[in-house]
Amino acid sequence: TGRMTIISATQSFHGKTLGALSATGNPAYQRGFGAPAPGFIHIPYGDSAALNRCLQEHAAETAAFIIEPIQGEGGVIIPPRGYLTAVQAICTKYNVPLVIDEIQTGLGRTGRLFACMEEGVKPDLLLLAKALGGGLVPIGAVLHSSKMYTKEFGLKHSSTFAGGALACYAGLAALEKLTANDGEILKHVNSLGSYIQGRLEKICAQYDFVSLRGRGLMLGLDFQITRRTHPGNLLGLLAEQKLLTPLIASYLLHKHQLRVAPTLNGASVIRVQAPLIISQREADFLIKAIEQTLPVLDAGDTTEIFSHLLNIKPSPKKLAPRKPGRQLKPGADQTRFAFLVHPLDDHSVMDFDEYLAKLSPDNLSTIVNRWLPEMDPFVIGEAVIPSKTGCSAFCEFINIPRTASQLLAMDPKESLSLVRQGIELAKERGAQLVGLGAYTSVVSWGGMGLREAGVPLTTGNSYTVITACQATIAALKRLHVDPGHTTAAVVGAAGSIGRCLALLLAQSVEKIILLGNPANPRRSQAKLSQVGAEICRHLLASAPDSPLGKEIARIPGCPDSAQDEVAFLRFFTDNAPLLPITVSVDADTELPKADVVVTATSSVSNLVKPDNVKFGALICDLSRPANVSREIKSRRPDVLVIDGGVVEVWKRPDLGWNFGFDQGLCYACMAETMLLALDGHLEHTSIGSSIDLKTLDLLQNLAEKHGFRLADLRSFDKPLSKKDWQQDIASRSTAVTRDSGDGA
Known part of the structure; x- marks a missing residue:
């Protein structure tokens, strides 16, 4: 065409060489590899009107529009019916070639030889690979209309591996198999695909966190698990960190001998893509494995999901129902602030998830050392903090997922960067003040290493x-x-x-x-x-x-x-x-x-x-x-x-997560951040190695003003009861009396 611009869709995936990576609509893949190269435009997937608007402006320089009939790595995303027909018409209108990438969808995966046949679309270029080699040898192919071929391309665009005889024989054999007996395999894919999809849809309908989509044997389970659906549970946190679907895939393989894999862009989706020759018995095996796994996820049974990695023997048990989550929203008149926390040691990781209390110290240590370092800072809870004056402030607790020992063992620049990442998250979420809890203060030199972070800080000291x-x-x-x-x-x-x-x-x-x-x-x-x-x-x-x-x-x-x-x-x-x-x-x-x-x-x-x-x-x-x-x-x-340093907050509100205290109690460093936010004192406080005695007077006055007090x-x-005090005084008196008698 002599034009240099390529239009593709967001969340698409087309490959990892520079051109294909530039067309891939995900910046996470492009960073660090010089992509995207100049001349690439990304538009929303499934939106034909967006393509029309784009070509109205860029048709003169557009070489092609490349699209997947179903986005594979994007999360098994099916566009609205008629989308492919519409984009073909738009491309024809503007004289822009249509390229359909069928590397994942083609050759029977969706129940058609090519997925674009579902709408009767014939592209100018059609891309194939993967399945063309029968799962044995690597091969790719470009199918094109006669108008898209030039003699110069055939003569000059050579390749080291092009035309490899063995791969081509495998490709021909795959095509023969797929088209034999009037497309018998394709009919089988449609039949078993419909059966599997129907059964799984009924199973998924029992749960509020998972759904199924796809066509033929290209199916995807979308796990919409978050800390809202699974409060006080590590699984929800892992899901928000895009770490849960690999863990589920690992569990299904080791516990149920079912091999699946997450999609690369749609981090909440596991692809369920059985072989095209799957049998009825194997289909039932697949369905049963998923059916047995969903109740474990529903209950948030972290120990069971991790069991294959921890060598825990399964034990029959009745799963407890999942606790409902809550969602608070800040009021327009509330000061917003954040407080950074982290697990103090292996044992306190159980604050994330009560299921972890079942683990041995060695197994808990395995989770701490293998999984926490994979996690980024995250919101673990939120709360509305009331005051005796009648005002309130909105707090979000942001967890820095490292223990005290891990923070101290890190390179100082790395630990400081991790804490800074937590502050940036707080700022993005609207925090006007950030408190540095526990060792986030230590590794930032009492906050001095972060005083230019763009938000007021306090250590709570x-x-x-x-x-x-x-x-x-x-x-x-x-x-x-x-x-x-x-x-x-x-x-x-x-x-x-x-x-x-x-x-x-x-x-x-x-x-x-x-x-x-x-x-x-x-x-x-x-x-x-x-x-x-x-x-x-x-x-x-x-x-x-x-x-x-x-x-x-x-x-x-x-x-x-x-x-x-x-x-x-x-x-x-x-x-x-x-x-x-x-x-x-x-x-x-x-x-x-x-x-x-x-x-x-x-x-x-x-x-x-x-x-x-x-x-x-x-x-x-x-x-x-x-x-x-x-x-x-x-x-x-x-x-x-x-x-x-344990404080009772006015009216003892629910602070939104478990850190070992009764409701409404918190550490004094947390309470200082609350007091400063309630009073609108939005400036650096208590940072550095020296505390001003005037600041002590300020905080004591704020505590009295807002109704905070020293907790029992x-x-x-654990709280000291009246009996505890009596026993302590008695043990001292008994010993003193005995010592006095011996001295006499």
């Missing part, structure tokens, strides 16, 4: 500090312990939260121990000394009558509170042995001296253990994953461990 101090003081009160006669240890005192906790606790306790990271002792000691100097300055300025403040003021050479940081650091260094403030990186030596221990580190290890805590100690564990060994609960009944105290993720 300020309200975390406030609630941790509130929880510690409240617990001491319940235990009838005077804070002014205690020694407190802050594990992770050089960090953002630990530093601020040390400043606040120092206002109430008699002595304080600042513990840092033993992996970098010199650097840690220097940072801890700076915190110690800051404590001295803060107490002299803000709490001179506190036990620690009075003790510091008595030391000769104590600077005036108006002096600068350098003066206080010199004072602290010169008088370290005299000060009621200890800095150390040796937790095993110092923790046994502490009546109160608060942990606030980014370590994933158990730093506080049964053998390194004082009798009767109170421990407030802020770290997630926890820094306190669970063995303390069984081995040290005299020690009380409380979970720090909890221990190892």
Whole structure:
């Protein structure tokens, strides 16, 4: 034609060489391969009017329109009846050649020799391959009308493999077989295809998440599974990540010996394309396999779908009905915000899906290590957050699918990029503020690595500090312990939260121990000394009558509170042995001296253990994953461990997903993000390594304004009952009495 433009359809698939890839209507395939080349236009599939509009503008430069009669890789998409007839007429009108790609649909697959015969369409060019080789040898062919052939093409457009005798013999044999006995095989395809389609349509009609479409033996099962259809279920999340259909195909092969495959563009579709010579018995086998699989998917039985990958033996069981989902929409007057979360460890992946609780630790670890790294950030829940003032805000929780250990093990640039991906998702969905939960804050250096992300950020550290101090003081009160006669240890005192906790606790306790990271002792000691100097300055300025403040003021050479940081650091260094403030990186030596221990580190290890805590100690564990060994609960009944930073939201709303708390409870870092959104405080807050004490006052005031409060105290993720408090006080009293008697 002498023209250089090719028109094709969106979601089409025509091949992977540059020309075919350029015609393929899916950018995901083209990226990284120099496609599309100039001169390609993509229009909606099944829309003949779109072709007419396009040719009205581009007919003069259009060489051809290429189309699939049924989109295969696009998800077994059948166009409206009459579409092929219409586009042929339009192409004729504008003198544009029509190319029909029958590589998937041709040679009997749909019950016709060529699918375009369904509408009596005769294209200018018809493309064949795949089935032409009988499934044995690779071969392709271009069928053309006489007007489309030129002598130059025949002489000059050669190919290394063109005209291969063996492949051509296979092609001829395939054609003979298909046309033998008056098209007996084609009649068989129509008969068995109609039977399979009819049976599967009845089966699919029982479920709200799957449908069947296709023609002949070119069928596709479309699984419309999402986190809405399968709330609180990993299958819905995998489906939204385009990972579920490969898993279903794998399950069908290994559990039912049925080989199917997902379509490449239509990620929710599994193609059911049996051999053209399938028997009745094999058709029933196929139907039964799908019939037995759909109830498993309906129930969201994740363990069963994964069982062939985890070597789990099947066990007869009655599947529980699937829970209904919910869908919230933000109000026009609501501030929209997002909070980034992630599974803290393998065990907390069960928050995604209650079925995972059935797995052994090894099998759960397999899912975490093999599947989480394949996933991108996703929305795991949404909620409307109410306020005592009557206003509300709309929250979406976005999951970063890596555990704390996985995030720490990643290259820092990769982990930061992953968190940035979560922020971009939040922005795309309308978030005006983003909170950085757990290790998303750690790997972004307290949010500083993302401060140019184009949306206000918060780590939630300020309200975390406030609630941790509130929880510690409240617990001491319940235990009838005077804070002014205690020694407190802050594990992770050089960090953002630990530093601020040390400043606040120092206002109430008699002595304080600042513990840092033993992996970098010199650097840690220097940072801890700076915190110690800051404590001295803060107490002299803000709490001179506190036990620690009075003790510091008595030391000769104590600077005036108006002096600068350098003066206080010199004072602290010169008088370290005299000060009621200890800095150390040796937790095993110092923790046994502490009546109160608060942990606030980014370590994933158990730093506080049964053998390194004082009798009767109170421990407030802020770290997630926890820094306190669970063995303390069984081995040290005299020690009380409380979970720090747990908040009760006003009116206790459903937060839309399970993360181990009762309804309406959340972590303080989440609550800070909620409070800032409710108050319209849309600016960076609590980011970096240093928390401003003024920000603590702001968050405390916002909590009171909007009706948030410290939740009832909890221990190892469970509420402390009145009986628990009585038992703890009794165990302490019994031991003290016994010790006093021994001393007498």
